Structure formats: structure tokens, C-alpha cells
Amino acid sequence: MQTPTDSVQLAAELRLPTNALDYTILGIYFVVVLGIGFAARTSVKTTLDFFLSGRSLPAWITGLAFISANLAATEILGMAANSAQYGAYTVHWYWIGAIPAMVFLGLVMMPFYYGSKVRSVPEFLLLRFDKWAHLLSSALFAFAAILIAGVNLYALAIVVEALLGWPQWVAIVVAGFFVLAYITLGGLSSAIYNEVLQFFVILAALIPLSVLGLKRVDGWDGLTDQLTATHGENFTTAWGGTGIGSANPLGANWLTIVLGLGFVLSFGYWTTNFAEVQRALSAKNLSAAQRTPLIAAYPKIFIVFLVMIPGLVAAVLVPDIGTADSDLQYNDAIPYLMAQLLPNGVLGIAVTGLLAAFMAGMAANVSSFNTVFTTDIWAKYVVRDREDAYYVRFGRLITAIGVAASVGTAFLASSFSNIMSYLQTLFSFFNVPMFVVFIMGMFWKRASMKSGFWGLLAGTTAAMINYFVLYKQDVIGIPTDQGANFVSAIAGFVAGAVVMVAVSLFTAPKPDEELQGLVYGTRSPGMAEPPAAGDDAWYRRPALLGWGAVVLAAACYIPFSF
Amino acid sequence: MSEHFEPGERHEAAERLRRAGYSEADVQREVTELEQKSTTAARIFDLRRIIGGLFVLYGVILTLTGLTDSDAEIDKAQGININLWTGLGMLALGVFFLVWLWLRPASAPAPPLPAPEDAPSE
Numbered sequence: 001m002q003t004p005t006d007s008v009q010l011a012a013e014l015r016l017p018t019n020a021l022d023y024t025i026l027g028i029y030f031v032v033v034l035g036i037g038f039a040a041r042t043s044v045k046t047t048l049d050f051f052l053s054g055r056s057l058p059a060w061i062t063g064l065a066f067i068s069a070n071l072a073a074t075e076i077l078g079m080a081a082n083s084a085q086y087g088a089y090t091v092h093w094y095w096i097g098a099i100p101a102m103v104f105l106g107l108v109m110m111p112f113y114y115g116s117k118v119r120s121v122p123e124f125l126l127l128r129f130d131k132w133a134h135l136l137s138s139a140l141f142a143f144a145a146i147l148i149a150g151v152n153l154y155a156l157a158i159v160v161e162a163l164l165g166w167p168q169w170v171a172i173v174v175a176g177f178f179v180l181a182y183i184t185l186g187g188l189s190s191a192i193y194n195e196v197l198q199f200f201v202i203l204a205a206l207i208p209l210s211v212l213g214l215k216r217v218d219g220w221d222g223l224t225d226q227l228t229a230t231h232g233e234n235f236t237t238a239w240g241g242t243g244i245g246s247a248n249p250l251g252a253n254w255l256t257i258v259l260g261l262g263f264v265l266s267f268g269y270w271t272t273n274f275a276e277v278q279r280a281l282s283a284k285n286l287s288a289a290q291r292t293p294l295i296a297a298y299p300k301i302f303i304v305f306l307v308m309i310p311g312l313v314a315a316v317l318v319p320d321i322g323t324a325d326s327d328l329q330y331n332d333a334i335p336y337l338m339a340q341l342l343p344n345g346v347l348g349i350a351v352t353g354l355l356a357a358f359m360a361g362m363a364a365n366v367s368s369f370n371t372v373f374t375t376d377i378w379a380k381y382v383v384r385d386r387e388d389a390y391y392v393r394f395g396r397l398i399t400a401i402g403v404a405a406s407v408g409t410a411f412l413a414s415s416f417s418n419i420m421s422y423l424q425t426l427f428s429f430f431n432v433p434m435f436v437v438f439i440m441g442m443f444w445k446r447a448s449m450k451s452g453f454w455g456l457l458a459g460t461t462a463a464m465i466n467y468f469v470l471y472k473q474d475v476i477g478i479p480t481d482q483g484a485n486f487v488s489a490i491a492g493f494v495a496g497a498v499v500m501v502a503v504s505l506f507t508a509p510k511p512d513e514e515l516q517g518l519v520y521g522t523r524s525p526g527m528a529e530p531p532a533a534g535d536d537a538w539y540r541r542p543a544l545l546g547w548g549a550v551v552l553a554a555a556c557y558i559p560f561s562f
Numbered sequence: 563m564s565e566h567f568e569p570g571e572r573h574e575a576a577e578r579l580r581r582a583g584y585s586e587a588d589v590q591r592e593v594t595e596l597e598q599k600s601t602t603a604a605r606i607f608d609l610r611r612i613i614g615g616l617f618v619l620y621g622v623i624l625t626l627t628g629l630t631d632s633d634a635e636i637d638k639a640q641g642i643n644i645n646l647w648t649g650l651g652m653l654a655l656g657v658f659f660l661v662w663l664w665l666r667p668a669s670a671p672a673p674p675l676p677a678p679e680d681a682p683s684e
Contacts, residue, residue: 021627025620032616043605046596054602055593061609116586117593127586189602193609200613200655204620208648215640284603343635345627345645349620349652388596516586 014335016163022348029201029352033182033359036193040186047391050187051371052119052282057189059288059540061196063295066279067303068195071202072361073354074155076307081330083311084321087227087235088560089250090311094304096262099553101270102293102300103546109271110280112442114289116517119281120368121274121434122376128441128510128518129452131380136456138376140430141274145369146402149362150409156358157410163335163351172410175355179363180403183370184396188282191367195279198356199299205346205353206306209334212341213313223309226316236312238560252483260486264493268431272438275368287535290542297549301556310334362406370399429467432489433459436496443520449510451503459496466491608668614659621653 016022044050083090118124122141126134153172160171182190217223224236234240234248242254252260270276270293280292314321314333317340322330338350374395383390437455440447467488470476478484516522538544628646636643 021623025623028616028619032612036612039607043602043607045601046599048593048596048600049602053606054600055597056600056603056606117590119589119593123589127589189606193612196609197613197616200617204617204648204652204655207651208644212640212642212644215642341639343631343638343645345624345631346639346648349624349648388599514586518586 014162014332014339015165016335016339016347016351017344018164018347018351019344021344022351025345025348026352026355029356030178032197033178033194033356036197037182037185037190040182040190040193043189044187044392046388047375047395048119049189050392050395051375052278053187053189053192055282056284057192057282057288059283059291059295061192062279062283062288062292064199064299065192065195066276066292067296067299068199068202068360069275069279069364071199071303071357072152072364073159073357074152074361076202076206076354076357077155077159077331077334079304079307080311080314080333081322083308084315084330084333086250087231087312087315088238088308089248090308091238091304091556091560092257092261094300095553095556096258097266098270098300099297099549100262101266102297103550104267105271105277105280106290106293106297107542107546109438109442110290110293111286112518112520113277114281114283114286115523119375120372121272121277122372124518125437125441125452126376126380128515129437129447130449132450133437133452133456134376135381136453137434138372142369142373142377144430145275145365145372146405147409149365149369149402149406150413152358152362152365153406153410154413156355156362157414159335159354159358163338163354168414169411172407175359175362176403176407176410179359179366180400183363183367183403184399187395188278188367188371191363192279192282194356194363195360198353198360201349201356202353203306205350206303206310208346209337209342209350210306210309213310213337216341217313217316223312223316227312230319231315235315236560238557250480250483252480252486256483256486256490260489264432264435264489265486267439268435268489272431272434274372275364278368278371285532285535287532287540287542291540291545294542294545294549297546298552301549301553307334310337313337366399366402366406369402370395373398373402429463429488429492430460432463432492433457433496436493436500440497440500441519444504445512445515445519445521446504446509447500448504448507450507451500454503455496455500458499459492462495463488463492608663610659610663614656614663617652617656617659619656621649621651621656624649625653 043054046054048054079090079093082093113121113124116124116127118127120138122134122138125137153175156175157168157171160166161168182194186193214220214223217226227235239254240248242248242250242252242257250257276293280289283289283292311330311333314328314336318326318328318336320326321328321333328336334354338347342350374391378394378398379386379391383394433456436459437452440455441452467484471478471484471488476487478487534540624645626649628643628649631643631645635645639645
């Protein structure tokens, strides 16, 4: 899920005692990042290479990149903050808010995405609906991607300033330069390779931090005992206090959690956000594409512990964290523990992991932005029918422009941080109507060509009205932003669905022969491909992998439910 | 559309058709053509070598740091020699990737490259 990042303000006292050893570790990483860019450069010849790695990567790489593209630093710091604030409710963002959607993407939607050979999520809308739905979704996605990349960059600058003492502009320019360099050189391949590398480095940072954190508070039992004493019994349970009408810190009940977070928001994000789906589309065959989100699901189930434990430990060590009595914000949970617990060496790994996660978060957005802007906007509406090499050159140029725009956004954000958080909320609603349009388009043949555009528009508007007018103006009473997020998502979903049905009833459906491979029950030629050798092994069967992940996630709830 | 289908112009006719509007078949054809020209599968280096190399290097650095850490560092980390343990863990992961690469070199999964030529499959 896109993390709700309140402005990432860090206290000045968090300056880390870094030394030459830590900087050596960081320096090695930057060299490797650039090296990957240069080495991947020779593999780029066509637009398909630059934007989709030639649809040739193995499933373990695309799977880890899939999770890494989401495991940006804003997610890591934000989810630790969530845990320090709301407690074990954080598990919902993972077990119900990610796993079912990822499995659905792999098992149900991927055959349509990959089999139709579309190069982007908006392109699927072009085939299924019409160019208005396509243009609207492409333009909004491109805009949102740059904005989120800029927000990532700004968050990085604040964290680096607090932890390492670099001025903000230095951090913004340095990180922007590295992302620009490796994506322009190697395209999606170098973005994905760096994401996989980042995945392992961030694990090497978070595992020691969680172990030491638990040791500090006398283990898991010590942690829950102390939290129960200071924060109440519900703080360490997943469902305690979520009955409808009962008050809890999250401001949401089980119904809005299951429907709003678990169904609408999470399915919207995981199944239609191109920054994620792009990783699966670059896999080498349909089986690998299906397994991409499924392979990602298993680490995702357990990563929650690595962000939740530091958050909970911080809540024990600094009981008034996030309140006016403390200098520390919720977002400071992980940096605070890094400063308290990690000696030089592992500290360098942790700093490297955080910076890598910031850059990967930005790179995922830049590499999906350049694809949508080039193949969906430029090549279809502006300069059409040029030779392929032209679009590779244009892709590199627009990458540079995109990075420059996000650097600009980052500087803008440093002066108007409230506006940024509003915009982020606004775009978090954009995935919701996308999901309605997709689900109706894929499962209801009658959904007409025009209904896509109107469904998108109506869903987005309804979610925004609910959040910015009904909630912000106190017309309806919802205790927290998070709770309001969930309700707005449900409102957007329902409005989008209703409008789509209404428009479809009065406008012409798309002819059957133009829907092959786009609607459930039809097949495109691309889906008929035979599985590659070895893909029929039982441990590579998508259905088994997918249902295994769902069962495992459900089982993880058990110890947190009683 | 175009009636004179000389070999070179066949492509142009397709181009003109494409302008009329994108359809499922257009995207299929265009991407299939690009897949045949794509060079990623043939030329991309093996990521396992990079991960293996970096983690062995990090592992050695941290293990050595852990072996020479003073009591102050170990006390800070709650009495655990965290540099040593993290270093050994990273070393193990790095070695795992190098061994995997050694046992199953990239040439084994390379055949997907010729495959696109003979069938519209991949």
C-alpha cells in the first residue's frame, strides 16, 4: 500500500555517529549502482528492452523487484511510524491489505495483462475501452509518478539531513543524479536489478535492528507486556477494539478495514499501479509473470515484522513518542533505534539500506513514468510511427526530464509540505476507480467503450468529495485520516461501479471480436503459449503458490487475534 | 487497404492500419516483432554475480569489524557482537548466490532467445 506519510520531520538529535567505515560501505554501494547501469546499457537495443527489459527476466528477479518497488523508504519509515502510533494494527496493511490483492493479480489478472502483450496498464485500458479512458489514466499516472518520485526525494533529503548532516539540496541532487544515471543508461533492467540488490541490503539492515530492538526490551513477551501496561490491551492485537461503534486508535472498524483497506485500496494499488505491474510485465513468460507477485507475497508476509518491531520497540522506549511532550515524531522510530543500537559497520549497512530504499522508490516511479509517457502519450498522440530507435532516444530524454521535474517537485515540497501531503492523498484515490474500471472491464463483457472514462472520472471525484468535503469539513464524523481514507476508497469504488453500469446500459458495447484476451472467458493468442521447460514443477504452479500465500497470511493472524 | 503487396510495403500497410486505431492484434504484432529484435535476454549480465560479489565484500568487511570491535560497541548492541553476526550472515548470502551461479550458470536458461524466432509464442 502507498504509505500515509505525514510530513517526514526528524528531530535534530538523531544525528548518527557515522565514521569512515560507514561511508566506505555507502560509497561501495553507489559504485555498484552505477556499475549496474553501465553494464546493463549494452543490453538495450529496442524500446522493449528499455521499457520492459525485453520481457525476458526470470521470475525470482521480477518477484523481488516487485516487492522492492513497494518497499521504498517512505514505506519502511511510514509503517514503523504506523506501528508506534497504532500498534499491531499495522499487520492489516500486509496480511489483508497486500496478500489477497497480490495473489489475485498473479492468478486472475496476469493472464490478461501479460497475454495481451500490453506494455503498460493504461495500454490495457486503450484496448478494452477507448482512447479517452486511456488518455485520462496515462496523464494522471504520469503526473502522479513524478509527484511521488519528488516526495520520495524530499523525504530522503530530510532524513539524510537529520542522520548525516548533509544539506537538503546536496542529498536531492546526489540521489537525483544517481537515479538519472542508471535509468538513462540501462532502462528498466538496471532499475529492476538495483531493486533486487536493495531488497537484500534493506533486509541486512532491518534484521539486526529488529533483533537488537527485541533484546533491548527483553524479547517479544517483554515487548507485549510493557505495551499492554502503557498502551492498553488492544495495542498488540490485530482486531481488538475494531467492533463497529467501538473506539480504537486507528479510527476504523473491521468492516472498513476489510472492505476499504483489504479490498478496494489494496486491490487498487497492487493490481493497477503500473510501477508494480511493470515488474511482472518484464518477466520472460506468462508463468514467470504470474509468479512475480506470488513470489513477492511470501517475503511480504514477514517483512511486516521487520518494520513493526522497531516501531513497537520505539513506543516502549519513548512512551510519549509522537506527542507534544517528546521531540521524536512517529517517523523517527527507525532512525532513533539505529542511533541507539547499531555500532559502526552495521550502521553503515543500515544507512546504505535506507538510502537505497529511497532511491529505489524514486526509480520505480521514474521508470514507470518514462514508459507511460513514451509509449502511451508520446508515441500514440504526439509523434507517431517513427522508427523504434527514436522512441528509445526519446525514452532516455524523458527520463532526464522526469528526474529534473521530480527534483523540482522535491524543492517545491520543502517549502509547501502541506500541499504535498494533500496531493499524495489525492492520488492515493486515483488507484481506486482504476480498479473498478479494470474489474468491470475484465469480468463484464457488456461494459461499453465509453463507460471506462466515465467510471474513472466518477470514482475519482466521489472519493475526493468524500475525503476533502465530507470528511475534512466534518459533515460525517470519522475520527482519523486513516479511517477516512478507507471510507473514501469504498465511496469511490461504489460510485465508479454505478456510473459504469449506467453508462454501459445506454451506450454501445465493444464488438466481441475486439475483446479477445481482454475479458474473462476469452483467450488471446499470447495466452496459448506452452509453458517453458521446468515450469510445470509443482513448486512453480501459480495456483499452489497463490493459495499457499493466502493460507499463510491467514495463519499469521491467529497469534494476533486472541 | 493497400493492394500492391510488395515485400517492403507490406510493413507500411500494417503501419497504416495501425494508425486507424490500436487493437488487440496490433499490440500483439508490434510487441512480438520487438521481442524478436530484443537483446536483453542475450546480453544482460547475471545479477547473481553482482549480489554475490557485493555481499561477500560487505560480509568480509563486517566480520573483520566484528572481530576487532571493542567492548563499547558490543555494549551498545545489547551485548551482541552484531557486526560479526551480520557479517557472517551477509557472507553466507553472498556465497549462496555465487554457488548458485556456479552450479546453474546463465547459459542454461539462455535458450529463450532462439525460441521467439520459430514460434509466435515468446
